Structures are given as C-alpha cells and as structure tokens.
Amino acid sequence: MKYFSYHTHSSYCDGKGDPEEYIKEAINLGMGAIGFSSHAPLNENIPWAMKSSSVKSYLNEINRLKEEYKDEIEVYLSLELDYIPGITKPFKTWKDAAGLDYTIGSVHLVKGDSNDNFWFLDGPDTNYSEGIKKLFQGDVEQAVTAYFNQVIEMIETQKPDVIGHIDKVKMNNKGRFFEETEEWYLNLLNKTLNALEKSDCIVEVNTRGIYKKKSDKLFPDDNFLMECCKRNIPVTIGTDAHQPSELLSQFDETVKKLKQIGFKQVSVFHKGIWIKESI
Numbered sequence: 001m002k003y004f005s006y007h008t009h010s011s012y013c014d015g016k017g018d019p020e021e022y023i024k025e026a027i028n029l030g031m032g033a034i035g036f037s038s039h040a041p042l043n044e045n046i047p048w049a050m051k052s053s054s055v056k057s058y059l060n061e062i063n064r065l066k067e068e069y070k071d072e073i074e075v076y077l078s079l080e081l082d083y084i085p086g087i088t089k090p091f092k093t094w095k096d097a098a099g100l101d102y103t104i105g106s107v108h109l110v111k112g113d114s115n116d117n118f119w120f121l122d123g124p125d126t127n128y129s130e131g132i133k134k135l136f137q138g139d140v141e142q143a144v145t146a147y148f149n150q151v152i153e154m155i156e157t158q159k160p161d162v163i164g165h166i167d168k169v170k171m172n173n174k175g176r177f178f179e180e181t182e183e184w185y186l187n188l189l190n191k192t193l194n195a196l197e198k199s200d201c202i203v204e205v206n207t208r209g210i211y212k213k214k215s216d217k218l219f220p221d222d223n224f225l226m227e228c229c230k231r232n233i234p235v236t237i238g239t240d241a242h243q244p245s246e247l248l249s250q251f252d253e254t255v256k257k258l259k260q261i262g263f264k265q266v267s268v269f270h271k272g273i274w275i276k277e278s279i
Contacts, residue, residue, distance in 0.1 A: 001277045002032030004268055005247045006078065007104055007164065007204060007238035012058045013038040014048035016243040019065055025244035027072050033269065034247070035076035036062050037104050040094060042082060048122075049082075059098055076101040076269060080164060083154035084111050084118070091158040102269055104204070104238075105160025107168075110147045112136075119143060121168055128172035140177040141184050144169055148188040152195045159199065161274065162236060165206040165219035166192065172214075180221070189224055196233050202267045202274065203228055205258065207250035208240035218254065222261065229262045234276065236267040255279050 008022060009015030019036055026034040038058055039049040050058060059077065066075040078100050081091050084107075091103050109118040112135035119131030136143040147169045155163065167189070170180060178185060196203065205225065209215030218225070228235055237254050241247045258266065258279060265276040 001266070001268070001279055003029060003248055003251060004031060004033040004035075004237075005239055005241055006033070006035035006037065006076065006102070006162065006236065006269060007080065007206070007240045008034060008036050008247070009038060009080075009240070009242045010036060012036075012054055013050045014242060019061055022241070022244045022247065023065055023069055023073060023075060026247055027069070029248055031073060031247065033074035033076065035078050035101065035269065037078040037080045040079040040081045040088075042084075042088070042109075055098070063099075074270070078102050078104060080104045080106055081158075081160065082106055082108055083150065083158055084109055085150065085153060087111070087115055091160055101272065102161040102274070104162045104164045105154050105158055105201075106164035107147060107150050107154065110135075110143070110150055119146070121147070121172065125172050129177075132177065144178065144185065145188060148192055152192055155192075155195045155199050155201055160201060162202045162204050162238070163196070164204050164238065165208070165240070166203060167220045167224060168206075168209075170215070170217075170221075171209055171219070189227075193224070193227050193231065193233070196228070197231050202234045202236050204238040205235050205254055206238045206240050207254050208238075208242075208246075211239075211246065211249040218257070222257070225258070225261050225263075234265075234267045234274075235263065 010019045041052040042049045062077045069075055081103055095103055117135055119135050120127045132140055132143045206219040209219055239249050265278055267274050268277050
C-alpha cells in the first residue's frame with residue numbers, strides 16, 4: 001500500500017502553503033495520492049473556511065495540478081463540507097457543481113436554538129465551554145447529544161463518502177465535562193455506529209489530534225474502531241494536514257494501530273472509486 005492523504009488543507013482555507021507545495025512534498029515522500037479538501041465556504045465571517053470568491057480559483061488550480069502531475073502522483077479534488085441542518089447546501093449540490101472526486105463530511109459547528117447560534121468545537125477551550133453554557137444551559141449531555149444527532153443526520157441525509165473526525169466532540173472535553181465511559185455517551189456512539197452500518201460512508205481515522213497534542217487518542221478512538229472492525233464498517237486514514245510537513249504525520253503509527261485492532265484493509269481512492277487495500 002502506497003502512502004496517501006485525502007484530507008488536506010492549503011492556503012485556500014486555514015492551511016499554510018499553496019497546493020503545489022503539498023504535491024511536491026507528497027512526491028518527495030513517495031506518496032501515491034493526494035486529495036485537496038479545503039473547508040467549503042460558510043458564513044463569510046468564519047475565518048477557517050474558504051471564501052466564496054475563492055472557489056472558482058481553487059477548482060481551477062487543483063484541476064490544473066491534477067493534469068500537470070498526472071504522471072507522478074494521483075491528485076484529487078474534494079471539499080470538507082460542514083453540515084448544519086437548514087443552513088448548509090446539500091453535499092450532492094456541491095459535488096455535482098464543483099465536479100468533486102469525493103466528499104468529506106464533518107461537523108464543526110453544532111446548531112443551537114436558532115440559525116445564528118452555534119457551538120464551535122474547535123479553537124480555544126473557551127469556545128467549547130462557553131458554547132455548552134450559553135447554548136445548552138450548561139447541560140453537557142444535551143450538547144454532546146446535539147452533536148452526534150447532527151452527525152447522524154449528516155450520514156443519513158447527505159451521504160458523504162468520508163466522515164471526518166467523527167468523535168471530535170471529545171477533543172476539548174479533556175475529562176472536564178463528561179467521562180467517555182458514561183452510559184449516555186456510549187449509547188450515542190452506538191447510535192452513530194448503527195447509522196454508519198446502514199450507510200456506505202467510510203470512517204476517517206483522523207490523526208491530527210495526536211500530532212498536534214490536542215488529544216491523546218485518534219478520532220475515533222480505539223473502542224469505536226473496534227466496533228467498526230466488528231461490523232465491517234470501512235475506514236481510511238486522514239492526517240488532516242494543514243501544512244506540507246504534516247502530510248504523513250502519525251500515518252505509520254495509525255496503520256500499526258489498525259492492524260492491532262484487527263483491520264486487514266483500509267479504503268483508498270483510485271481512478272474515481274473507493275477500493276480496499278491490504279495493510
């Protein structure tokens with residue numbers, strides 16, 4: 001199996017480095033494929049998402065690079081699409097209009113009681129704690145339930161090819177608000193697994209939390225991955241690189257972990273389709 005990176009952010013959103021810099025580094029690393037997945041535009045005030053005015057340039061550049069480097073590496077065009085019920089565009093609309101090779105669906109913003117209130121899972125810890133306090137009256141179970149319900153709704157209605165960092169809600173928790181062994185939390189994970197089992201979605205094993213030292217566990221964690229293995233839910237590896245030097249961060253360690261859990265294969269994208277390759 002050749003190295004790959006399908007979850008990659010460049011200077012078109014919150015990454016550092018032009019796409020061509022990533023491609024050159026990927027070739028230098030002996031990678032077989034690289035897919036670009038800038039955050040799709042949301043509200044223009046959200047700094048980590050691509051601006052609507054940049055979309056055409058992004059699509060043109062990735063397609064140009066795809067052709068230019070076709071004899072050296074497989075280059076793919078994607079977007080990381082946020083799902084917010086009643087607000088974001090349907091994923092199929094994006095895929096068809098932009099000619100995307102595949103889609104990554106993620107939830108970074110949990111909808112509160114209106115279209116103007118969101119719980120932002122990323123960024124400083126204050127975003128996390130303040131969101132629970134203001135949007136969910138301090139009820140962490142209600143907040144986390146809203147997150148997973150939004151993820152499940154995305155799986156069922158948007159059917160992305162890949163689900164990004166599916167349990168990222170734990171990242172800024174750090175044991176402060178809930179324990180990951182609590183029955184209600186485990187029930188939410190099981191409900192999410194049930195939805196995945198009925199879908200064709202691939203679970204991304206996201207390494208970024210570990211190498212950025214924001215989490216001591218992968219997204220999703222070992223227990224969730226064990227269930228994926230038992231239920232034959234497919235997985236792929238995503239480093240979620242935001243600069244060229246991160247393209248393969250924790251990749252080898254994650255392959256080793258997946259083997260220990262019992263996985264024999266991971267999903268890779270090749271010539272327009274997802275296939276399974278042995279690890």
